[in-house]
Amino acid sequence: MNLYDGSTDPDEHLNIFRTQMTLYTVDQTVWCKVFSTSLREGPLRWFTDLPPNFIATFDVLELKFTTQYATSRPHRTSSMSLLNVKQERGESLRDFMDRFSKVCMGIRNLNPDIAMHHLVLAILPGRFTKSLIKRPPYSMDELRTRATKFMQIEEHVDYHRKTHVENTERNKGTCPLVVPTDRDRDRYRRGRS
Numbered sequence: 001m002n003l004y005d006g007s008t009d010p011d012e013h014l015n016i017f018r019t020q021m022t023l024y025t026v027d028q029t030v031w032c033k034v035f036s037t038s039l040r041e042g043p044l045r046w047f048t049d050l051p052p053n054f055i056a057t058f059d060v061l062e063l064k065f066t067t068q069y070a071t072s073r074p075h076r077t078s079s080m081s082l083l084n085v086k087q088e089r090g091e092s093l094r095d096f097m098d099r100f101s102k103v104c105m106g107i108r109n110l111n112p113d114i115a116m117h118h119l120v121l122a123i124l125p126g127r128f129t130k131s132l133i134k135r136p137p138y139s140m141d142e143l144r145t146r147a148t149k150f151m152q153i154e155e156h157v158d159y160h161r162k163t164h165v166e167n168t169e170r171n172k173g174t175c176p177l178v179v180p181t182d183r184d185r186d187r188y189r190r191g192r193s
Helices: 010-022 028-038 041-048 058-068 079-084 093-105 112-122 127-134 140-171 182-192
Strands: none
Touching: 010 028, 010 058, 028 041, 028 058, 041 058, 079 093, 079 112, 093 112, 093 140, 112 127, 112 140, 127 140
């Protein structure tokens, strides 16, 4: 367990501490005594400066600790922040889905139906959007599975488009492809007979 230095989420530190302590004991008196070993620098000074016999239970210690380091809690985003996430023109579906997923992970207790709703509205109109409208997904997992298929199609098309451009660039200055006409074919046949 990383020692807490006061710069990160105190709730996360407490969750890790509680989880690890329950592996050894459920006696919260022991937790109070051991808690200082999970701290360093400023938080350790704060703990050692507490008056003797000031902490009666681990719940009291937890409350004092989270109050002391409340400003270190990360800013919580809400589902409203999904309104600002939209697929940009030229942005691949994969890049957009990655960006959307990162925002979703930062939202605590996000309702999957709300995430799905915002996702469908945020995607640029196209074949994937049409498929979602024709047959709405019943879960976020189904939506991700379907998105993966469209990502693969999009990447396949992009690959062939790039390959075509590269071949066109490479063939500039070479002899153009001559397509035989029907008259050329007739002359060829007469010449062979």
